[in-house]
Amino acid sequence: MATAASCLSVFAGATATTVAASSRLMSRRAVACAGYAGMDDGGGGEGMMIMARRRRLVVPGIIATAGGGVRLRPATKGAYTCARAQRARGPSLATDQSLDIERANVRVAYQGSLGTAIEEMVFKAFPDCIAVPCKKFVAAFEAVDSSLADIVVLPIENSSTGSFHQNYDLLLRHKLHIVQEVQVEIELCLWALPGVQKNDLRTIFSHPEEFAQCEHSLSSLRVIKKNVDHCAAGAEIISMQNLGDAGVIGNAQAAELYGLNIVECNFQDASPNLTRYLVLAKTADIPKEYGQYKTSIVFGLEEGPGILFKALSAFWMRDINLSKIESRPNKREPMRTQGNEKHFNYIFYVDFEASTAEVRVQNALNDLKVQQRATFLRVLGCYQMREVGLTAPICQLSVSST
Numbered sequence: 001m002a003t004a005a006s007c008l009s010v011f012a013g014a015t016a017t018t019v020a021a022s023s024r025l026m027s028r029r030a031v032a033c034a035g036y037a038g039m040d041d042g043g044g045g046e047g048m049m050i051m052a053r054r055r056r057l058v059v060p061g062i063i064a065t066a067g068g069g070v071r072l073r074p075a076t077k078g079a080y081t082c083a084r085a086q087r088a089r090g091p092s093l094a095t096d097q098s099l100d101i102e103r104a105n106v107r108v109a110y111q112g113s114l115g116t117a118i119e120e121m122v123f124k125a126f127p128d129c130i131a132v133p134c135k136k137f138v139a140a141f142e143a144v145d146s147s148l149a150d151i152v153v154l155p156i157e158n159s160s161t162g163s164f165h166q167n168y169d170l171l172l173r174h175k176l177h178i179v180q181e182v183q184v185e186i187e188l189c190l191w192a193l194p195g196v197q198k199n200d201l202r203t204i205f206s207h208p209e210e211f212a213q214c215e216h217s218l219s220s221l222r223v224i225k226k227n228v229d230h231c232a233a234g235a236e237i238i239s240m241q242n243l244g245d246a247g248v249i250g251n252a253q254a255a256e257l258y259g260l261n262i263v264e265c266n267f268q269d270a271s272p273n274l275t276r277y278l279v280l281a282k283t284a285d286i287p288k289e290y291g292q293y294k295t296s297i298v299f300g301l302e303e304g305p306g307i308l309f310k311a312l313s314a315f316w317m318r319d320i321n322l323s324k325i326e327s328r329p330n331k332r333e334p335m336r337t338q339g340n341e342k343h344f345n346y347i348f349y350v351d352f353e354a355s356t357a358e359v360r361v362q363n364a365l366n367d368l369k370v371q372q373r374a375t376f377l378r379v380l381g382c383y384q385m386r387e388v389g390l391t392a393p394i395c396q397l398s399v400s401s402t
Helices: 002-007 014-020 023-028 117-125 137-145 165-173 208-213 215-219 231-241 307-316 359-371
Strands: 058-064 070-077 107-111 130-134 151-158 177-185 188-192 203-206 224-227 246-251 261-264 274-281 293-301 322-329 335-338 341-344 346-352 374-389
Touching: 107 117, 107 137, 117 130, 117 151, 117 177, 117 246, 117 274, 130 137, 137 151, 137 165, 137 274, 151 165, 151 208, 165 293, 165 322, 165 346, 203 208, 203 231, 208 215, 208 224, 208 246, 231 246, 274 374, 293 307, 293 359, 307 322, 307 346, 307 359, 359 374
Parallel strands: 107 130, 107 151, 177 374, 203 224, 203 246
Antiparallel strands: 058 070, 151 274, 177 274, 188 246, 188 261, 293 346, 293 374, 322 346, 335 341
16 A cells, blocks of 8 residues: 555655764664665655564664764664564464464554654563554554554553544544553653753643643743654754753653653653553454453444434443443534534444453344444454553653753
């Protein structure tokens, strides 16, 4: 697909960008990538880089040389290595019907870059994976659709700011299945160049979602907020342009990577700050009848008084607990007509705590589709949930004392 091909293009040019970067920035990076995988699609577009990070893996990195060039660094533990896309490909999901998403070398696509919170979450949840970072979430989905990745990790909800609404649309647009939910506690910190104090800041870079999670903390600062695709992009701008009046909001572990110091820890408005991620694959898991399962569905309804109440009663009558309901505009049929009036038309995403292998769930879904006359019904996945902790004490160790 064109999108999958373009997914590879941005990082394909990153080697040239790295060579042209200043020695100051390159020498600050504790971890760098030895090579980039990509293909030329004739222009810009979303990018994807194939990286592998394994326990106890010894690989080379990149360091700066006099004159602004780069050379390979001697092998060091804990570094990243890049592999060509063709080498990174494992068994295709189209033929591997029993994919173990926690196996070594599972290819994980996500939107992000070196040092972002989602990248850290990926390596915590899948420590022996091959990372496939993409510039956009849609490119990460296309990577799985095109078998360039096995699974995609998608943030869907934050405990402070609520749902990631646009990501719900991706669930319906693509035919992937939710196979796991991961809940992660993330600490956001304010970074800046060494020696820069909080009162020196006039501009702060971050992703809109991070800005929303720090709205109250930002209200006391007289700063201009500038949106970037992820915090790493803002950190690189500050480092390369040597901006002494700019900061970045991001996770603590990335500050050292870009040569920045942490000005303030726990910069988010609320603690704990939890983000719920969905893991999706081409092949659905086959759930057991009993166990701690959650099921996600999406459906549309015919027009009528109390129709949503009647639809949800299919679960209430069978003692099935609903944990979340989310409405989104029906983009295929955005308007509905009632008499001479026009109204918005909605579809509904519902999570409930039960397995599709249970008879009561099968009856509830059949009731919803037949008796309550759902215009469509799709099971997005039946999956289990787990928590992943990201270590926060690093933040305390890296606070600048200047």
